[in-house]
Amino acid sequence: MDRGVSTVLDVAICLLLIGVAVVTLLGASAPGQQHQIDADPDAATLATSTAPVSTDSGVVHTSLAHHLAIATLLEVTVEDSALFAGSYPDAVRETVSSNLDDDVIVEARWQPYPNSTMRGRIEVGTPPPSEATIAATRMSVPIGIGATPHTSYDSIAESLAGIFVDRVFPRKRTRLELVDGRTASATAERYRLAGETLAVDVEQPLSMADTDELDRRLSGALSDRFETELREEFSSSRSAREGTNTDVTIVVRRWQR
């Protein structure tokens, strides 16, 4: 008899204790889920997945992050006026967007230095509601190498302008495009739009397909603008040098309601 009673009791206590253990475990993991919102995997996807994107001049086939960085440069505005036209940035938005989850937003931006009037920005994805919890991962994609240390405002400005113009108007290639009937008018239009935005006359060198001169004029105009703004923004040329940035910054945000 004793034995029967004690067994029942024994099992009952055991079940009770198991129940407590389950509650303990659930209690430990349930609040943890909120902490675990993580944008790292999404950033990794952007950095490692590749896709082809068509442009006016061919197909660019590279990682999504690299696409975003290029598109950011091509979306650059100066005092809110566009420097370039073209279908590539929109095509990149579409391609990146189709590779993102619904609760992720990606922003890519470039600015040569804080508070520059020249800036580029691209945003892809769905903006989070105000009450959402957000996890962010940041990465940077450099646009230039070999920038030598510069010591004065004007040389820093010149270097920045030169790197930028060389990147978006590679003069040997644009020259070949200007002398080839199949590409000449599209390339000339690119120069004209940039010239208009920067208030630079491009027609004369354009008629000669003199891309050295074209690039010199464009980067001269940019350099002047940069130098003025750098002097306003930074108290010394040294701090200006440290404050400049030739990287495109990409921020990936994953949010949860």
Added chain:
Amino acid sequence: MIDDDRGRVPFAILGVILLASSVGLVATVDDRAVGTSSPDAAIEGATAESATALRASVTNAAIDAANAPVTTPANTTAGSALSPKRPFRDALELRVYLHAVERLDRIDVRRDGVTATVSLPPIEPTTDGYREAIDRVHVERVGDDRAALQVTIENVTVTATRNDRRVGQIERDPTFVVASPVLLLHDRTSEFESRANADLSSSGLSRRLTTRLYPIAWSRGIAQYGGAPIANVVGTRHVELATNDALLAEQRAVLGASDPGGDRGVAAAGRRVATTDLLAGVGGDEDWTDLVLSTADEIGPDPPDRSPVGTWRDPPSSQDISIEVGSSADRAFVKVIEEDDTDEIGRLLERSHTVETKVVTETSRLFRRTEGGGSPGYGWRRDGSSTSTKTDVSSSFGRPPRVDGAWTVRDFRVYTVTKTRTTKRTWRKENRTRTTERTVVRRHLVRIGVVARTPPITDVPSGTLDGPLSDATECATARSLDAAGGWRTIARDAITGSAAMSKRRVVADPRSDRKTGIRELRDVREHTEDVSTEVPAAAIGVGRVDPGATLRSKLSTRRESLLRYDGRTPQDRFRRGVRVAYLDALEGDLEERSEAHGRTTSVVDSAVKSYLDPARLDGVLAAHRRASRPEPTSVADPAGNLTINVKSAPPYLPTEPVDRERIDVRGQGDVLALATRNVNVFSSPHEQVAESIIDRIPWLGADRVSLATAAATLRAAERSNSSVDGRSRLRNEVRNGDAHVRGAIVDTLIAEGFRRSSAEQAVQSESKTAHRALAVTNGTATERILDRVAADSNADKRDRVRIQIELAIENALTDVEARPSRSSTSRTADSVRETARNELESVLADELEDGSKEARKGVFGAQLGSLPAGLPVTPVPGYWFATANVWYVETAGYYERLALRANRGDGVGSITYVRDGGQARISHEGDRRRLGTAERVTFRASTVIVVVVPPGGTGVGDTNGVVDERSPGWPLEIPADDEAHPSRSMPNGS
């Protein structure tokens, strides 16, 4: 009970244990979430970012490398690190490494207090340092079409640190594929360049040039032969056009596309060649270049779908030449028909009606018997002897004697012949005398036949003895028998071996006549003179085919049907015999033709050899058959279909200098990017090479030229308005030559039975000397004479007289009296060229544009176009079946710039592979360093063009006196690589 309880664990205890572990587990999870972190997250993040950095590095390095491809390393610190065997790939690897070092260096990933950075081993700015960098990068073409670029980079290290303390490190050799066709562009360009310099033994520019020049040269050569005013069959502009078209075809075949600007240039040049460009050297080549370039502009940006040219895409309708038995048939005909000491027809007529008989005997011994003895005994001496012989002939029976197959036994007898020989001897011993008698009897069986046959005629079956020949056979049989003395005499003689053969011949009354024989002869001549063989004309021109041999073998397969008769009657045998004689004579003639051809061939070979290995001529001939426009094949990489655009400067390469600006090339001054040379090997029959052919024909003096050549030269001289040196002297010589030939014709006519007065009247001509002489040499005079002298004769007679006249002309033309001197002819020809050029200059000075075109045509067409040229293939009169000419053509040039653009890019433009002589540089540690040079793409091709036209006329060749025609840029100088405009490497993009 106690025993039962032992070993038992209450469930409650298990519950306690579970609870305790769950609490512990929760504590552990919380601890990880908020406590000290592991470096994995940071390392993962840095690794992911490095993927983008490496991809961007390769994309930009590839674009830089394509922009300034290194084909020759510079003798610098960086350049020396490149292997001379693969400078382009090494430079690409170095660029990838430099980009990657910089970009990876900027990666800085922070996760939970851990910082991850990425690095590659730094490189020293030394040759060894750069070499190490190159060794750590591997590039390769991958994919189905091998259009993509696979890159492996060794020693990519990710390091994680927390508070400056290293907490983790991994090293990897990532491999990835980038959709960049940089290696494909380079490899194709290299192949293009190597094919553009290949000789005829392999496919490439030389072969394509050949296929394009042939039709141009042929159509112009045949037009010249046909009387078009062309003085320069293959000119610089044609080589220019063919070179450009060949280069564009190579671009399409190898690069995958061609420059539409080049297509326009070729279309424009081709249009000119096909329409207005009949004349050479007209208006100067600068004007030509202007025309081509401005027409190219007119054609506009869209190249025409169909080339308007038409002349050289479609090969000329017949590239084969038909070689006929032709005059060989006449020569064979005459050889058979001639009634001189070898009257072949008469001989055959007689022979086919002849019966030949003879006596044959066959003897066999039946027995031999000896009776009586010798010496009577010991001591007896022979004192004297006498012998008597007796022969008995008696008829017997049996078969006739055996005879050779051709003979048949017409009558026979069989006899037994017994010969008894008795010898009486007198013997003496002391005083005694004794007589002995010895008898030898020999008996033979003798078979006697009188046999007959028809005498053999080569390749004709033996004839039947009955029918038309039976009387003759009987007669001959009787005569042979009589001559031999009758049957019994023959039998008697036979056993001593002295029987006469008593050959006798009797000719029957002919059942045929000479006329029949001539009719047969004419018939077989008609059936053979049109026998022809089609051989590739170019093959003849370069002696790769022996037309004589080809015709011989063709005739031999038809021989039996040409002989037609195989009957055994005298008529049939006669007719067949005549045909056999004719065909044998024809074969002999064709054999001589082969020999003459062999002599020509060796001259062509030695002439060509000084320019090109004759073995390669076979390649020329093969190439000549294939002129095709290759279609590019499609190529795809992971990003889809790859298209390539080609842009060359100049797009159309002229042989005249063009301003750099006009072809959109950087820098000042002119570009002279194409140089050509063409040598007309047999520019005129009185020039050096042709001379050596004449030398090999022993009876033609080397210091003389043919009447045709001299007369044609004279005609050209007489068309000139100005005075031409040596014209009257040449006219005298031509007049004498013409008179000699006409004299020979008169003799022939007299021999044919015409009266001297009518013969002399018939050969009169009122034309000018040159035309008269030409009429004699080209056969038009023969018809005229024939019309005058034999208008009333019947066809047979007329035919016969024509052949006799033709032969007389042929023979007379080889006489020294009919051959004007080489010196007067050459002097006049030179002078014609000189004055023509002067006249042209004054015409050009006087008139402009439209007016001058007609005037130019007059000057050049009438004079230069009618100067004779070319190499008569087998120039022995009568065997001359074609005139050939050979051009050795060389072309060399370079593209000031050749750019290939593929539809793969970096967002702001496409990858463009540029070969422009520019410098390739890299940036490293703030310095620009020279890697090497992107050499200009050059090309060089050479070939031989052979043009063959029918015999007669003025032949084919350049008659403007420019044997070795060189464009202004020859020999080509390729400008030094461009130091003044260093190509800039792209700064790295994002």
